[in-house]
Amino acid sequence: MPRSANHISRRRALIQSAGFIGFLMGSLSPLISVATRHTQLTPKQSLGPFFPDDGDEIDSIRENQDPNLPISQANDQDLTFVKGRKGKAKGQVIYLNGQVLDTKTGQAVPKARLIMWSASSSGRYNHKGDDGTYSFPHPKTREAVHRSHDEYFQYWGQTVTNEQGEYWFKTIVPGFYPIDLRAGLYRPSHLHFKILPPKASTFVTQLYFRGDQIPNNTLNQELLPKDVVILDAGLSPEEQERVIVDYAPDPSGKKTDGLVGHYDFVIPS
Numbered sequence: 610m611p612r613s614a615n616h617i618s619r620r621r622a623l624i625q626s627a628g629f630i631g632f633l634m635g636s637l638s639p640l641i642s643v644a645t646r647h648t649q650l651t652p653k654q655s656l657g658p659f660f661p662d663d664g665d666e667i668d669s670i671r672e673n674q675d676p677n678l679p680i681s682q683a684n685d686q687d688l689t690f691v692k693g694r695k696g697k698a699k700g701q702v703i704y705l706n707g708q709v710l711d712t713k714t715g716q717a718v719p720k721a722r723l724i725m726w727s728a729s730s731s732g733r734y735n736h737k738g739d740d741g742t743y744s745f746p747h748p749k750t751r752e753a754v755h756r757s758h759d760e761y762f763q764y765w766g767q768t769v770t771n772e773q774g775e776y777w778f779k780t781i782v783p784g785f786y787p788i789d790l791r792a793g794l795y796r797p798s799h800l801h802f803k804i805l806p807p808k809a810s811t812f813v814t815q816l817y818f819r820g821d822q823i824p825n826n827t828l829n830q831e832l833l834p835k836d837v838v839i840l841d842a843g844l845s846p847e848e849q850e851r852v853i854v855d856y857a858p859d860p861s862g863k864k865t866d867g868l869v870g871h872y873d874f875v876i877p878s
């Protein structure tokens with residue numbers, strides 16, 4: 610082969626290999642970002658005062674009558690109705706699904722118990738300790754908001770992850786509620802979670818809402834960075850973003866009665 614032809618073919622090989630490396634990096638980058646996302650620990654947040662301990666409830670909801678079960682584990686993962694009661698919870702229905710993952714390995718955590726609890730759609734807990742302001746003016750519209758009990762709302766539920774570490778819940782969007790009206794402090798709509806993995810310690814956090822069809826969506830986004838729990842937990846703006854779940858109509862069109870959101874909990878080993 611003449612020298613110039615050899616030179617050209619070497620150059621072409623270099624260009625081609627550079628192109629291949631670029632292609633490889635391009636095709637790997639989504640994998641790398643997924644891996645990073647899956648190993649980034651879900652930010653921890655406080656349990657709050659309204660965990661459903663036995664005896665704290667105002668309206669006793671026990672779908673499972675087994676007396677050995679703590680009340681927090683006596684109800685299933687569909688909070689939109691209570692078995693034996695003829696009615697449905699008020700509020701925007703949502704489905705939340707995802708996985709529980711190990712932060713070290715990114716692997717699924719099977720058999721992890723998740724307990725979820727929240728306020729009703731008007732922002733009232735089924736808890737004796739929730740005796741704060743029952744009525745208040747909506748901070749934007751000034752219309753009266755009545756924080757009331759909903760006898761058809763299940764308030765808390767539990768589930769256990771399958772072999773793929775997957776879970777799901779069906780519930781309603783809880784109302785935002787005031788913490789200190791004079792100071793203009795409110796908690797944005799949120800869901801509480803306590804996760805009991807089979808081999809690691811209990812993990813506690815809260816998730817927030819975003820979506821065009823989420824009630825008080827704009828207000829919720831404004832309240833979030835000033836939220837007492839977010840501030841107490843010291844979450845950075847990036848960490849705050851990681852505890853917000855986007856809800857939208859089901860892209861597959863299968864779930865027609867509610868919005869769908871996805872969240873993977875990444876917990877310590």
Ligand SMILES: [Fe+2]
Pocket residue numbers: 657659728796799801
């Ligand atoms: Fe709360």
